[in-house]
Amino acid sequence: xxxxxxxxxxxxxxxxxxxxxxxxxxxxxxxxxxxxxxxxxxxxxxxxxxxxxxxxxxxxxxxxxxxxxxxxxxxxxxxxxxxxxxxxxxxxxxxxxxxxxxxxxxxxxxxxxxxxxxxxxxxxxxxxxxxxxxxxxxxxxxxxxxxxxxxxxxxxxxxxxxxxxxxxxxxxxxxxxxxxxxxxxxxxxxxxxxxxxxxxxxxxxxxxxxxxxxxxxxxxxxxxxxxxxxxxxxxxxxxxxxxxxxxxxxxxxxxxxxxxxxxxxxxxxxxxxxxxxxxxxxxxxxxxxxxxxxxxxxxxxxxxxxxx
Amino acid sequence: xxxxxxxxxxxxxxxxxxxxxxxxxxxxxxxxxxxxxxxxxxxxxxxxxxxxxxxxxxxxxxxxxxxxxxxxxxxxxxxxxxxxxxxxxxxxxxxxxxxxxxxxxxxxxxxxxxxxxxxxxxxxxxxxxxxxxxxxxxxxxxxxxxxxxxxxxxxxxxxxxxxxxxxxxxxxxxxxxxxxxxxxxxxxxxxxxxxxxxxxxxxxxxxxxxxxxxxxxxxxxxxxxxxxxxxxxxxxxxxxxxxxxxxxxxxxxxxxxxxxxxxxxxxxxxxxxxxxxxxxxxxxxxxxxxxxxxxxxxxxxxxxxxxxxxxxxxxxxxxxxxxxxxxxxxxxxxxxxxxxxxxxxxxxxxxxxxxxxxxxxxxxxxxxx
Numbered sequence: 001x002x003x004x005x006x007x008x009x010x011x012x013x014x015x016x017x018x019x020x021x022x023x024x025x026x027x028x029x030x031x032x033x034x035x036x037x038x039x040x041x042x043x044x045x046x047x048x049x050x051x052x053x054x055x056x057x058x059x060x061x062x063x064x065x066x067x068x069x070x071x072x073x074x075x076x077x078x079x080x081x082x083x084x085x086x087x088x089x090x091x092x093x094x095x096x097x098x099x100x101x102x103x104x105x106x107x108x109x110x111x112x113x114x115x116x117x118x119x120x121x122x123x124x125x126x127x128x129x130x131x132x133x134x135x136x137x138x139x140x141x142x143x144x145x146x147x148x149x150x151x152x153x154x155x156x157x158x159x160x161x162x163x164x165x166x167x168x169x170x171x172x173x174x175x176x177x178x179x180x181x182x183x184x185x186x187x188x189x190x191x192x193x194x195x196x197x198x199x200x201x202x203x204x205x206x207x208x209x210x211x212x213x214x215x216x217x218x219x220x221x222x223x224x225x226x227x228x229x230x231x232x233x234x235x236x237x238x239x240x241x242x243x244x245x246x247x248x249x250x251x252x253x254x255x256x257x258x259x260x261x262x263x264x265x266x267x268x269x270x271x272x273x274x275x276x277x278x279x280x281x282x283x284x285x286x287x288x289x290x291x292x293x294x295x296x297x298x299x300x301x302x303x304x305x306x307x308x
Numbered sequence: 309x310x311x312x313x314x315x316x317x318x319x320x321x322x323x324x325x326x327x328x329x330x331x332x333x334x335x336x337x338x339x340x341x342x343x344x345x346x347x348x349x350x351x352x353x354x355x356x357x358x359x360x361x362x363x364x365x366x367x368x369x370x371x372x373x374x375x376x377x378x379x380x381x382x383x384x385x386x387x388x389x390x391x392x393x394x395x396x397x398x399x400x401x402x403x404x405x406x407x408x409x410x411x412x413x414x415x416x417x418x419x420x421x422x423x424x425x426x427x428x429x430x431x432x433x434x435x436x437x438x439x440x441x442x443x444x445x446x447x448x449x450x451x452x453x454x455x456x457x458x459x460x461x462x463x464x465x466x467x468x469x470x471x472x473x474x475x476x477x478x479x480x481x482x483x484x485x486x487x488x489x490x491x492x493x494x495x496x497x498x499x500x501x502x503x504x505x506x507x508x509x510x511x512x513x514x515x516x517x518x519x520x521x522x523x524x525x526x527x528x529x530x531x532x533x534x535x536x537x538x539x540x541x542x543x544x545x546x547x548x549x550x551x552x553x554x555x556x557x558x559x560x561x562x563x564x565x566x567x568x569x570x571x572x573x574x575x576x577x578x579x580x581x582x583x584x585x586x587x588x589x590x591x592x593x594x595x596x597x598x599x600x601x602x603x604x605x606x607x608x609x610x611x612x613x614x615x616x617x618x619x620x621x622x623x624x625x626x627x628x629x630x631x632x633x634x635x636x637x638x639x640x641x642x643x644x645x646x647x648x649x650x651x652x653x654x655x656x657x658x659x660x661x662x663x664x665x666x667x668x669x670x671x672x673x674x675x676x677x
Contacts, residue, residue: 111577114624118620286458292451
């Protein structure tokens with residue numbers, strides 16, 4: 001039982017990170033029908049933005065929630081700007097072309113960001129300062145023996161808070177209404193007087209900010225950050241978005257949590273049924289394929305009838 | 309001159325050129341002139357890239373299905389063929405050597421091995437294709453990516469194929485060849501590159517190819533016209549995977565070392581970049597893209613001083629710039645060069661551009677004017 005609770009805590013924790021990134025994928029896809037391959041790299045940019053803010057502001061490791069908040073906000077703002085720049089200069093010019101073109105553009109931007117970072121700072125991992133001191137501190141105990149570290153609690157709380165904020169923006173504000181209108185039908189939204197370019201830009205900003213939050217939060221739990229950290233995590237987060245039903249915000253959260261939990265359970269229990277823990281990275285894709293074959297629109301997605 | 313005479317002449321010319329180039333690239337050289345090994349290796353890898361790009365073009369350029377898992381099928385071909393070579397080919401080769409001599413025996417065995425790699429890769433393509441090709445567009449892309457990753461991770465967990473340390477030869481508890489023999493040379497690689505181009509060219513010109521293009525232009529309309537779209541999509545997938553398998557087999561027997569890192573997501577992306585650069589739906593474009601993308605990163609090594617660190621940045625920036633300025637690729641859907649390839653430009657009268665989807669064809673019509 002203890003092991004189960006422990007695996008669940010770790011799994012949901014990883015899952016919360018996937019969910020935050022998946023939200024950005026799903027929002028952009030909902031509006032532009034574009035798989036934003038560069039989104040995983042924005043997550044990496046967010047982590048590094050946090051790292052450099054801490055470095056230049058002289059924030060050392062130590063138990064301070066204030067420091068973490070400053071770094072988190074700073075990283076989110078920087079990533080939001082990066083996201084808007086990517087949208088403005090890479091995606092907007094090719095929006096009128098076929099979807100294949102935009103997809104390849106996304107891949108190109110992703111490669112460009114990765115290679116730029118590798119060229120500039122090298123591929124060796126950097127150690128992100130541990131603001132919460134959770135690596136030196138004994139974890140809290142839950143249900144008897146299951147351990148939960150301070151970083152994990154913060155990851156849960158911050159990601160839940162951010163998801164609630166997103167939910168509020170999308171469903172309760174005027175901007176959110178405009179975003180939903182644009183994702184429903186871009187041209188009609190334009191005819192109704194919505195500045196669609198601005199809304200698309202804002203969507204990228206919000207998605208990128210969430211990815212940056214995921215980057216900084218992950219770094220509190222696992223301090224090694226490197227320029228290629230976004231590739232696999234980004235792919236899995238995308239899988240999470242598809243699993244939940246792409247374009248669907250609660251779906252992305254559900255998908256993220258499911259993938260995170262499934263991965264951790266394979267590592268924890270897989271050897272009992274002959275699955276080595278090295279299969280961890282294959283789990284997300286295997287689940288994805290099964291779900292797409294049984295329910296192609298994802299768990300919470302609605303089927304879209306293709307029009308002639 | 310009758311067509312068949314032309315064809316035989318063409319075949320003779322290709323064989324002579326390949327044999328001469330191979331001799332030129334070998335250690336002894338041709339008439340005292342030899343190519344340094346570095347360039348020879350680059351040429352061989354270019355040949356393999358051509359097979360990969362032209363075969364992926366069949367799925368992506370002509371059938372319009374976006375696959376980002378080509379490296380996965382290449383991995384299947386590479387590992388299955390090398391596995392056969394290492395563990396099961398020795399006795400067959402010995403037996404054949406007694407019958408027909410060493411050179412012929414080796415060639416026959418290798419031909420069999422390459423065909424085995426192609427077959428296994430084609431089966432993998434079928435396995436992936438049947439369930440996933442009911443999906444459309446982006447979903448297909450992500451499923452092919454997923455399958456390629458799963459294939460890679462499964463291979464990584466096969467101890468007998470070297471696992472995480474890579475595959476150089478027989479792994480200790482099992483008996484077999486300790487070193488993968490370097491069967492593949494430029495005659496094989498160049499030869500298979502030519503075969504791939506000819507086969508894909510002929511498929512595209514056939515009724516099957518027409519069905520592929522109709523699916524690319526409008527899947528719903530194609531279905532309405534009575535084309536079994538799933539069947540043709542699976543077919544293009546299987547053919548393409550088989551060639552990826554051949555490329556993998558050649559790669560394995562040329563490099564004499566396999567590691568799953570060679571078949572990652574980024575490798576599939578590289579193959580896509582080749583056909584995007586050259587122009588989707590153009591065979592010669594794919595060849596051009598394969599040559600440029602294989603050689604460009606090496607050329608950029610010559611960059612002066614500090615710029616060399618920015619080699620891959622320049623490489624990816626070029627991709628972004630090409631997509632911004634010429635999203636249909638350098639060649640669009642046009643073909644160039646060798647006269648009999650040029651015929652592909654003469655599209656039937658009714659082949660009109662299909663609005664926003666038809667960028668490649670619109671280009672080819674511009675070319676006719």
